[in-house]
Amino acid sequence: MSASTIFPCLWFNTQAEEAANFYVSVFKNSRIKNVSRYPESGAKMSGQPAGSVMTVEFELNGQKILALNGGPHFTFSPAVSLVYRCEGQEEVDRVWDLLLKDGGKPSQCGWLTDKYGFSWQIVPTDLLKYVTDPDREKASKAMAAMGTMSKIDIAVCQAAYDK
Numbered sequence: 544m545s546a547s548t549i550f551p552c553l554w555f556n557t558q559a560e561e562a563a564n565f566y567v568s569v570f571k572n573s574r575i576k577n578v579s580r581y582p583e584s585g586a587k588m589s590g591q592p593a594g595s596v597m598t599v600e601f602e603l604n605g606q607k608i609l610a611l612n613g614g615p616h617f618t619f620s621p622a623v624s625l626v627y628r629c630e631g632q633e634e635v636d637r638v639w640d641l642l643l644k645d646g647g648k649p650s651q652c653g654w655l656t657d658k659y660g661f662s663w664q665i666v667p668t669d670l671l672k673y674v675t676d677p678d679r680e681k682a683s684k685a686m687a688a689m690g691t692m693s694k695i696d697i698a699v700c701q702a703a704y705d706k
Contacts, residue, residue, distance in 0.1 A: 550607040551608055551625070552609040553610045553619075554617045555610060555611065555613070556613075556614055557614075558659060559599045560596045563608075565657075566603055568641075570638070574602055575599060576601055576602060577598075578596055578598070581597045581612075589612075589613065596612050597611070597612060603625075619659070619660045619662065621650070621654070625663055625664070626666055627663060627664065627665050628671070629668070638665055642663055642665070646658035649693040650662075651693060653665050653689070653695045666695070669700070673685035673686075674686045674689065676704070682704075685704040688703035
């Protein structure tokens with residue numbers, strides 16, 4: 544990664560590499576770029592074993608992300624999430640189901656927490672057309688429909704919008 548870019552760093556206890564590999568498997572056009580390991584001196588400072596994974600640089604559909612094994616000092620919060628804008632219900636369903644696999648938890652309005660405790664927003668682009676329409680009555684109906692959902696159902700939002 545170049546010195547003049549901005550990208551998120553996700554703090555894990557010890558699961559950075561496992562999580563990065565999982566995320567890369569979920570999102571198309573994604574890859575692991577680099578895995579670095581703790582040297583002896585870094586291991587003493589962090590409490591992680593020397594030679595264990597320190598950071599994983601990866602890309603999700605072109606977005607650079609750094610995963611750090613920093614220990615149990617910090618945990619994720621829904622106050623920070625990654626948004627995935629996707630096309631069509633099939634893609635919403637595919638990504639939603641994969642991110643919930645093995646212990647994730649659904650929330651409201653397209654939000655979920657994956658098995659690592661990290662929050663995601665799965666947002667179909669069609670939904671954005673409905674809830675941001677200049678016709679505030681139509682947008683309000685679509686927003687109200689979305690508010691009843693966990694995973695977004697585009698057809699239901701469209702039906703509310705069209706009423």
